[in-house]
Amino acid sequence: MTYEGYFIDLDGTIYQGKNSFPSGKRFIERLRQNDKQFMFVTNNATRTPEQVQRTLADEHDIHVDMTQIYTSAMATADYVSRLAEVKKVLVIGEIGLHQALAAKGLTIVTRGNADAVVVGLNRELKYDDLMYATLAIQNGAKFIATNIDTNLPNEKGMIPGAGTVVAAVQTATQQQPIIIGKPYTPIMEGALQRAQLDVKQVIMVGDNYKTDIQAGINLKMDTLLVYSGISTKSQIKAEQIKPTHEVDSLDDWVIE
Template identity: 85%
Template sequence: MAYKGYFIDLDGTIYQGKKSFPSGKRFIERLKAANKQFMFVTNNATRTPEQVQATLADGHDIHVDLDQIYTSAMATADYVAQLPNVHQVLVVGENGLHQALASKGLKIVTQGLADAVVVGLNRNLKYDDLMYATLAIQQGAKFIATNIDTNLPNEKGMIPGAGSVVASVQTSTQVDPIVIGKPYTPIMEGALERAGLTVNDVVMVGDNYNTDIKAGINLKMDTLLVYSGISTKEQITAAQIKPTHEVDSLDDWFIE
């Protein structure tokens, strides 16, 4: 089927940590040659778009524009900025999340009163981060999570994802967060708005059925699962709703 646009996951799909997937580079080159619109839609909220762009270029020889990158940090900032009466945000996360929220004119704090608490992956997490987030939510702050990925693929293996940090705050507050990243729809809706495309124009490409593919399914968008990362054929056999398309490698996908 001919799609106008492609939303593409990064970790486990185009590369795995510092490990390049040659098929990922070839896939992007084929999309460019076919003049297809594409955007990397990633749940990783730790890096700025500039850092993602540099990682792709320097680490994997894939060269894209900044407007072809949309992270869960950016999607979270888009979402929080449109909430009424939210001006001060307590953040548990890394530089990419801090910068995205600050770019919307929001005041960032790490303790004390806040209108909202935003939690993402923080690889320098301290107990105090969890404590202040818990206290702010108990005092009425909205609880928002960039994503709840259980694991993050990298060259070492499947390391703890943002979900492990979110779960700590969720346990201590007994409050369920509003989740922005895949498989939830806010990040997908934000990507469509930025791309100027509709659901029927786009296919969501990824390696993880529970995030990438379910994100497409939840928005009634076609999906393309590549068996290069998390999900296995055995898992998909048992899935009630199957991906629209499945390939062993992105080299196997024909771009119409």
């Protein structure tokens, strides 16, 4: 089937931490040769788009422009900025999330009253971060999560993801967050809006059934699972709804 656009995961799909996948670079080159539109849609909210761009270029020799990068931090900022009642946001996260929210004109705080609490991965997390987020939510702030990934593929292995931080706040507040990242639809809808494409024109490419592929399924978008990261063939056999397509390597995918 022919697709005009490709939404592509990064960690575990194009690379794993600092380890490059040569098939990933070749895949992007083939998309360009075939004049396909593509966008990296990643749940990683820790980095700014500029940092993602530099990482792709410096560590993996993949060169893209800023319009081809959409992170869960950007999707979260897009979502929160549309909430008329939210002006002040308490944030647990790193520079990518802080910068995305600030770019939308939102006031960022780390303690005290807030209209919303936004939680993402913070690798320098302290108890006070959890305490102030908990208190703000108990006082009526909306609880929003960038994503709930349990793990993040890394050259060291599967390290703890944003879901571990979100779970701590959930435990303390006994409240469920609004979730922006894959497999939930806000990030996918935001990417479609930026790409100016219809869901039927796009295929979602990723290594994780629970996030990448489920995101496509939830939006009724075709999906391509590559067995280079988290999901395994034995796991997929147990799933009732299969990916539209499956490949061992991105080199195996024929671009039409």
